[in-house]
Amino acid sequence: MDNRLGEMEAFVQVARRGSFAAAAKALRRTPSAVSRAVARLEARLGVGLIRRTTRAMTLTPEGELYLARASELIAEFDAIEDGFGRDAAQPSGLLRVNASVPFGTKVILPVLPRFLGEQPRMRVDLALTDDVVDLVEARADVAIRIGPLRDTRLRAKRLGRSRLAVVAAPSYLDRHGAPAHPDALPGHNCLTFSFRRSLDTWPFLIDGAVSQRPVHGNFFGNSGEVVRMMALGGAGLARLARFHVDEDIAAGRLVPVLEAFSPGDAEDIHALYAGHERLSSRIRCFVDFLAAHAVLRA
Numbered sequence: 001m002d003n004r005l006g007e008m009e010a011f012v013q014v015a016r017r018g019s020f021a022a023a024a025k026a027l028r029r030t031p032s033a034v035s036r037a038v039a040r041l042e043a044r045l046g047v048g049l050i051r052r053t054t055r056a057m058t059l060t061p062e063g064e065l066y067l068a069r070a071s072e073l074i075a076e077f078d079a080i081e082d083g084f085g086r087d088a089a090q091p092s093g094l095l096r097v098n099a100s101v102p103f104g105t106k107v108i109l110p111v112l113p114r115f116l117g118e119q120p121r122m123r124v125d126l127a128l129t130d131d132v133v134d135l136v137e138a139r140a141d142v143a144i145r146i147g148p149l150r151d152t153r154l155r156a157k158r159l160g161r162s163r164l165a166v167v168a169a170p171s172y173l174d175r176h177g178a179p180a181h182p183d184a185l186p187g188h189n190c191l192t193f194s195f196r197r198s199l200d201t202w203p204f205l206i207d208g209a210v211s212q213r214p215v216h217g218n219f220f221g222n223s224g225e226v227v228r229m230m231a232l233g234g235a236g237l238a239r240l241a242r243f244h245v246d247e248d249i250a251a252g253r254l255v256p257v258l259e260a261f262s263p264g265d266a267e268d269i270h271a272l273y274a275g276h277e278r279l280s281s282r283i284r285c286f287v288d289f290l291a292a293h294a295v296l297r298a
Contacts, residue, residue: 011063038050091285096139096142101130103243114293149272158268159271175234189219191217192215228244271290
């Protein structure tokens with residue numbers, strides 16, 4: 001019997017879960033049945049999709065391409081069933097979400113218990129990383145992006161905006177004083193990001209125009225949370241999103257500096273997901289919930 005969708009789903013589960021045994025458990029089938037389904041798929045396509053060794057399993061380039069297309073087709077199939085199912089008003093199943101560490105801890109986690117309470121048939125797999133990940137490679141249904149959007153293959157829903165602020169701990173300011181002007185930054189230790197080395201300047205409003213000022217320091221962090229922790233420890237000045245440091249400012253753990261020179265710039269925050277004609281109810285309800293309940297101070 002021709003079971004192309006079943007073979008496709010077996011391959012996708014193996015690719016996502018990293019083993020035939022894990023895929024078999026998710027599909028409630030035996031590992032040998034899953035292995036045979038993938039073998040039939042490879043034979044029909046005439047290409048190898050998976051490299052099997054005694055220690056690891058990886059995808060071939062053809063497997064990576066097929067995974068991307070197959071994931072879209074399966075999501076579309078699920079969306080069709082969602083639209084016709086009698087329980088379509090109640091989304092169900094697993095939703096994989098990828099977000100930066102600051103956004104996840106400061107925005108998503110505080111409202112996630114409420115979301116799961118409202119959607120008892122759903123499960124959420126939340127992965128936090130400040131690396132910009134590919135949705136397919138990260139096996140994510142939804143990814144949160146802060147800043148300019150670059151992947152035009154994906155659909156996006158704007159969740160809000162967040163201004164940025166230069167901040168420092170009182171202990172740092174006690175030792176070094178607060179800079180009175182952006183031109184004083186060369187005399188200060190500025191904490192920057194290792195994943196944005198091209199951004200070695202900070203913008204300021206000077207004499208009515210936005211001007212970039214170079215910043216230098218002895219620390220590079222690979223996440224906003226790492227830079228925040230260093231700033232809290234008194235290591236130097238940091239430029240971070242307000243949603244990330246507003247609680248610290250309110251508590252006096254961090255102090256805004258150079259506010260008179262703030263250019264008022266803000267970063268857009270979007271939820272990204274694969275572009276299907278019909279959106280899965282799982283994705284739709286989560287994205288709509290974040291747009292309604294995420295607290296983002298512009």
